[in-house]
Amino acid sequence: MPSPEIVTETGIRLPAWLVAMSLPPAPASDEACMGFAIAVSRENVARRSGGPFGAAIRLDATGEIIGVGVNVAMASGNPVLHAETVAISLAGRRLPAFNQNGQGGVTLFTSCEPCIMCLGASHWAEIGRIVSGALKEDAEAVGFSEGAGTEQLRVEMEARGVAFQSGFQRAEAAAVLREYAVQGGVIYGPES
Secondary structure, three states, rough: OOOOOOOOOOOOOOOHHHHHHHOOOOOOHHHHHHHHHHHHHHHHHOOOOOOOOOEEEEEOOOOEEEEEEEOEEEEEEOOOOOOHHHHHHHHHHOOOOHHOEEEEEEEEEEEEEEOOHHHHHHHHHOOOOEEEEEOOOHHHHOOOOOOOOOHHHHHHHHOOOOOOOOOOOOOHHHHHHHHHHHHOOOOOOOOO
């Protein structure tokens, strides 16, 4: 009996509408970056191309957005393709953990507080600041299970200097989560 086929490579494919979107011009403000993360999460819901989450990564030295992502986990069949992990993956070598050019720190703007997986990815990518819109309880209120351990990891990250700002433009971000649930969007994840 032949062994099952093993996937030897995979790629991340952003929805065409996101590739065509204009990024906020550098230097992008906190408001512009969060507005963008929320706008792409809203568009992902409207176009039914994935879950209700969006993210942008800004290079702090220049204010340039170096990575964007939306949740494409269900659409791609890949459970790790949350908005934050997509943005981190696409920012790649420009992130501090992989950066040899001394470009400085980065800020992750995410439409919702990161789940444990995304927070862990932010830790390994050496994200220096995480700004989130909707809170964990907003995601859980519509049925998502964000995972245990986020508080402990956040405390560890804060101890090494990572700055967190939660609830930035919360009302707008939480509205996207509720709209997704009202439209019958698939609630997925552990215990969902």
